[in-house]
Each structure stands twice: as C-alpha cells, then as structure tokens.
Amino acid sequence: MRIGRLPARKARILAARYLGAGVVTLLFLFPVYWLFMISFKTPDEIYHVPPLWIPGQIQFSNYYVLFKDGDVLAILNSLIVAGASSGIAIVLGTLCAYSLARFRTGGENLAMWIISQRMIPPIAVVFPIFLIYVYFGLVDGYFGLILLYTAFNLPYVIWMMRGYIVDVPLELEESALVDGLNRWEVIWKVVFPMVRPGLMATSVFTFVFAWNDFLFALVLTRTEVITFPVMLTHYFGGQSNFWAKIAAMSVLGTLPIFVAVSVMQRYLVRGISLGAVKG
C-alpha cells in the first residue's frame, strides 16, 4: 500500500509515530554522538561556550597521544582478557551444559546451584579473591584476570546453553548416533549447528561482561596489565579531567563491542528469542 493512498487520519498517526521514534532515537544516540565529537575536538573547542556541535576540523591528536603514550595497550589487554576468558567459558560451559541437559548430571538441582553462583554480589568476594591472588602471585597478570572472568562467566554460559541444548530435539542426536557418529561428533556436528544462534548471543554477552568489568580489574591490576575501564579512570584528576583523552579512549573502548554486536546481530536477535517459544 502506498503512503499517499492512506486516509488522512491514518497518515497523521503514522507520522506521529515516526516522529516519536525519531525523538527517542536522537535521545539515545546523542551521548554517543557527543562522545565522538569531543574525541575530535581541540581543548579550546571542548570548553567552548556555547558548546560546539561540530568541531572546526576533524583532527586525531587526541588519539595520537593515546598511541604515543602507550595507553592503547589497555585496549589490547582488555581484548586479550575478555577474548580468552569468554572463549574458554564458552567451550567449557557448553560442554557442562550438554552434560547437565543430556546426562542429567547432578540431578535436578545442580544447574540451579551453578547459576546461583552468579548471584553473589562481586564486591562481597573481591577482597578475599585479592588476598588469595596475592598469595598465589596472580595479581597484575593476564592469567589471573582470565581465570576470574572465566569463573564468573561459566555459570551464565552453562545456564544459557543448557536451555538451548534442551530445546534441540533428542531424536536429532539419536539419529546421528545410529548413523555412525560418536558422542563428541554428535556435539560438534549436530548440537553446535543447532544452538549456533544461542552460542553467538551468549558469547557476545560473556565478552561484554569481561570487557566492561571495572571492579575486579581495578583491584587486581596495578601497572602491568591495565584494562580499558581502569585506564579510563586515570584521566579523572583531582584538579582537572582530561576530557580529550577520556573521549578518545571511550571511543576506542566502544568500538570492539560495536563491531562484535554488529557482526553477531543476525544471531543475537534469534539467539535471544530462541528457546522462548517452541518452534
């Protein structure tokens, strides 16, 4: 149906809806826009009154400083820690979830007990963990953070993947077993393809959790392995805030998440809704 043919009343309602949607979109996008703009501004432009909507010229000196001083290593650290921990959590968690779903490991209650681990307020455990880490020499290194994020993400992965795996019709696996696959091949060739959307969605969430964590990173890192959120706080000073650096670093820190979500978007929507309704 063509818009021009709509009755006047319907057309007005439609226009109002689009207007409403546009306003909401602007409202949500504005902080992101502002962040990007600040990252391209000179200090004079940043403090200009009234605020400048668009910088006089696009210049990258704010980013250049981050690279020159080596601050961007924080992004690399975050990528390593978040990437490795979510990768490990996904592999281990999916296997655990398969075991829970198909072999009823631990009976009815183990799955619930596992997810309950995720309900502990992190602040309640952060100092005991710090003391243990100091004792074992794990502070300020990749391994300590990867271990911790893996541990924190595992319950989430297990819980989510268990739901997706339970929804895979058992006959698909039995048919494959009869057809000539062993259990590992069944997981690889039947279960993984069936739960791929859920797997992708879960991966994104675990990655984002590790990427955004501030509390543990603040307590467990010092000088060697500083992650992106912790690095950002270094720019907030008692006397002054380095808005240029804050903005540029924030943009760099947002990009990986942005890329991850856009690449996985196709799966995300399906993955989040998968299991909600039986197809």
Next chain:
Amino acid sequence: MADVKLSELHKYYGNVHAVRGVDLTIADGEFAVLVGPSGCGKSTLLRTIAGLEDLDGGTITIGGAVVNDLRPRERNIAMVFQNYALYPYLTVNENIAFGLRARKTPEIEIRKRVSEAAEMLGIGNFLQRYPRQLSGGQRQRVAIGRAIVRKADLFLFDEPLSNLDAQLRDEMRTEIKRLHHEITTTMIYVTHDQVEAMTLADRIVLLRDGKIEQQGAPLELFEQPRTGFVAGFLGSPSINLIPATLKANGAGAAVVFQSGDALTLPKARAESLINADGQQVLVGIRPQHFSRAGGPLRDGVVPYSAVADLIQPTGTRTFTTIKIGGFDAVAELQAHDVSSHGERIDLAIDLNRVVLIDPASGLVIA
C-alpha cells in the same frame, strides 16, 4: 541382512518395569511390527535394539552376533523416527548423505547411493532444498531415504507415520510396504495403529504391559486370538464382547445372555465345550460377522432380530449399533442394508468364528 533374536529382555525406568522378559526371533528379511497401546513398551523395545537404551537384562543378537555392549553406530542399523529427525541446517541431499559421510564413504559412492534412493522415493527434485521447505510426507520420505542409503542390516521404524494426516499415512504405508519388497532388509516397525500393523506386517508382535501378548501372522492373530485383549485390539470397528453364560450338554452348546436371549453355537465348536457348562464368558463377535438375513442360513449362522440404533455409513459399509443380550454391539452391514434409526432388522450372525473368553483370566477358551 540379518536375523534378530531377543531373549529374556528386561528394561527398567526407575521403578517402572517397562520391558518384562521379552523373547522374540525375527527372521532375516522379515517385516515385524511391534504393536500395542501406549505405554506397552514397544518403543522401549525398539530403542534397546537400536542401542539407544541400555538393557537391564537379557541378550540381543543381530545377524548371529551379540550386540548388548555395542554402541548404536556399531550395530549397523538404520532408524526412522516419528518426527523425521532431519537436520534443519542441511539440505535434503546432505541429510541423506549424513550417515554415509559419518562412515567415511567415498564421495562417488555417496552420490550414487543418494541419487538411487532419491529416485526410489521420488524426491529427486528436492535434493537442494532444506527440510523446512518440504511437506510432512516429503520429509518422511527424506528420513526413509537417509535410512536406505546406509544399506544397513536392519531397519527400525519408530511410529514413522503418526505425524502425517490420514491420506498421506495410507500413501506412505503403501510405499513402505513396496520398499520392503524391493530391498528385502529385515524391518522392525513400531506403531500403535492396528491398521498399519495388519497391513504391513509379515508378523505382528502384540505387546501389553512390557510382555508379548501374542505374535504371529496378521490374519492368524485376527482370527485366532489367544486372549480377549488381542481380540479387542485388532480389528476396526473392534470386536463386540458381550457377557453371557455358557450352556453345554451332549446335544450342543449355546450362550445365554443376561436378557434371556440365547445363541446356539455351531456343532464344531460345541464339542470342546461340554466341560465348560455354566461358565461365565465374554462372547466375541466381530462386526464383520453380521449380515442382513436373506435366504437359507449356512451351518453355524444364526438369525437375530434387532433394532438399529446409531447408523454410521462409511460409503462402502454401514456401521450399525444394535442391542445384543441387552448390550450395545456394532454390526458392519452393506451400505444400504439399513436406512433409519429405530428400524427393525433381521440379521444373520456367523458364529463359526465366534470367540469365547474367560472374563477372569482374559484367555480365549474357544
């Protein structure tokens, strides 16, 4: 190709004794149908043969080899499931080839077998489609195709037609029967549908509460049931079972209903019943053994006058509910034998194949 031998098979689910000492031998190339009401253990039995369930006792032999401890993939069987079990992310072609790839069959051989199977099942045009783009009947054909290409020793079917609508089910039933003629592999087929069982089977194995109630050729079970349960399970509409008292003496035998009506049993049947005089029985008369009276009555056929109650025409035959000895009974008559509710009709009942059941033991006594 292989024969299958089950001996003293037991299977428990927790406290439930699902399979209780089943002994069964299925010959090479035979089409055996496991049939029974839901919960009788037929699917469990099939799944233990497939190796998808562990045994709690007994021995399974396929082609002379004990397979108790072999995994499903080591038993060289193919299985078709009720919900097709097609992989939604693979094309029809890849679905059919799945088992061959799993067994590292050479690519040339895979292509040859897939196209053979596709031709046999008439799904050659769908090979590049995905399962979601197929109808139920086509999906089941693909599932069967996936089994055929394996050239397995033994085919297992777990209620393969119960997701299909009635017309498709008839069609696929015919195709499965034809398939068995063409490939002559031993087949074990599970269903709760007695029509499927009767039409497909070389041998019906009727299960009840985890045990074999009776097994044999379809018509053998139909005509010579060993128990009231078998008599009642096979046949549609099902057999009429009417309580009565047996009267027998040297001169002959008759069943006397509670209403006082009596039916004289044929001479041939009477002789063995002399010792059962006075016994309570259920008289089993198949709906097909009623007919409209006309002309002289054959030996063993008795006249009976009844009032037509419910009339259900099917086109070819008309199922008519009447009262016999005070109980409802269904008579299967010719399409135009009865026209209106309340009509009095003169019937002839063929008692040559009447079944008399001891209500206490459930066993057929004559």
